[in-house]
Amino acid sequence: MEATKRSRTRQVFCGGVAIGGDAPVTVQSMTTTKTEDAAATLEQIARLADAGCEIIRCAIPTAQALDGFEAICASSPLPVVADIHFDHKLAIEAARRGAAALRINPGNVGSFDRVDAIIDAAKAAGIPIRIGVNAGSLDKQVEAMDGLDLSEKLVLSCESFVEHFRERGFEDIVLSAKAHDVVTTLATYRSLSERMPDLPLHVGVTEAGTLRQGTVKNACGVGILLEEGIGNTMRLSLTADPVEEVKVAWDLLSSLGMRRRTPELVSCPTCGRCQVDMIPIADEVSRRLESIAAPISVAVMGCVVNGPGEARSADIGLASGRGEAVLFAHGEIIRKVPEDAMVDELMAEIESRFC
Numbered sequence: 001m002e003a004t005k006r007s008r009t010r011q012v013f014c015g016g017v018a019i020g021g022d023a024p025v026t027v028q029s030m031t032t033t034k035t036e037d038a039a040a041t042l043e044q045i046a047r048l049a050d051a052g053c054e055i056i057r058c059a060i061p062t063a064q065a066l067d068g069f070e071a072i073c074a075s076s077p078l079p080v081v082a083d084i085h086f087d088h089k090l091a092i093e094a095a096r097r098g099a100a101a102l103r104i105n106p107g108n109v110g111s112f113d114r115v116d117a118i119i120d121a122a123k124a125a126g127i128p129i130r131i132g133v134n135a136g137s138l139d140k141q142v143e144a145m146d147g148l149d150l151s152e153k154l155v156l157s158c159e160s161f162v163e164h165f166r167e168r169g170f171e172d173i174v175l176s177a178k179a180h181d182v183v184t185t186l187a188t189y190r191s192l193s194e195r196m197p198d199l200p201l202h203v204g205v206t207e208a209g210t211l212r213q214g215t216v217k218n219a220c221g222v223g224i225l226l227e228e229g230i231g232n233t234m235r236l237s238l239t240a241d242p243v244e245e246v247k248v249a250w251d252l253l254s255s256l257g258m259r260r261r262t263p264e265l266v267s268c269p270t271c272g273r274c275q276v277d278m279i280p281i282a283d284e285v286s287r288r289l290e291s292i293a294a295p296i297s298v299a300v301m302g303c304v305v306n307g308p309g310e311a312r313s314a315d316i317g318l319a320s321g322r323g324e325a326v327l328f329a330h331g332e333i334i335r336k337v338p339e340d341a342m343v344d345e346l347m348a349e350i351e352s353r354f355c
Contacts, residue, residue, distance in 0.1 A: 015079025020200030073098030105137030
């Protein structure tokens with residue numbers, strides 16, 4: 001489905017998942033369970049995989065999490081990225097124990113000899129590294145510079161770290177430079193894409209907030225970037241169940257006409273012409289569509305006169321009137337159905353045609 005022309009970057013592989021090059025934009029998330037609890041973490045990963053997550057990241061805050069991480073890597077249906085801060089020895093050990101990739105902030109690892117040890121471990125394991133820069137992990141020299149805004153500092157830090165990695169002969173890099181506000185995010189990634197066009201970019205608005213606010217900020221920031229052809233993989237950070245991150249990511253990709261794996265609901269906002277209670281009907285259809293894997297568009301309209309015409313591009317849908325609705329496909333009426341059976345009739349038609 002991808003219509004936007006993407007920036008052509010070097011391609012790297014996280015497990016069997018391609019990032020960059022001509023690969024589609026991939027969807028990531030991060031577990032919220034304790035990595036020490038492998039069983040609970042694998043259960044969450046299974047739910048995320050069912051929702052469409054393609055790469056998963058697990059935190060390794062201490063050495064006590066390494067055994068659990070190894071067990072997770074051995075049984076996960078998704079490639080597992082080790083998220084490491086501060087302690088370079090944890091990154092080295094995670095690479096040895098099965099990580100499909102490492103995510104580090106070079107600015108908080110310490111001296112470059114420690115960063116070099118991580119690079120050597122990733123080389124030995126044949127895995128990529130995501131260089132993840134944010135306001136708390138800037139290059140120390142860049143951080144001390146006056147006269148630069150946060151976006152400029154993020155970009156310069158990224159360039160400094162990438163240059164060092166390349167001097168060490170390491171090219172399997174994915175790059176991110178996240179901020180919590182949309183304006184800084186846009187400026188940063190536009191600059192990174194222009195100045196280092198060969199590097200695959202991991203995009204997202206970090207610390208974006210709870211479900212509603214975080215969805216809006218990520219849809220705005222990441223949506224603009226993806227439409228501009230910037231970004232190869234994404235994690236939409238939400239203070240919510242990580243499954244919601246994945247759902248929002250797929251909704252975003254679907255809205256941009258780039259990728260779709262589940263139905264898209266097209267529903268009218270209702271008005272004075274509406275003769276049924278549209279909100280609970282649309283909610284019920286939305287809930288029941290969660291069990292459908294087909295990448296179709298489903299319309300639920302409140303007006304029997306204009307509904308089919310307004311939703312003509314939908315694969316299938318309902319247009320309501322007094323006491324009944326018309327069931328239509330691509331704007332053409334299939335049959336009339338009684339109001340109390342409209343949702344059941346719609347779902348039966350979907351299952352017979354698309355499942």
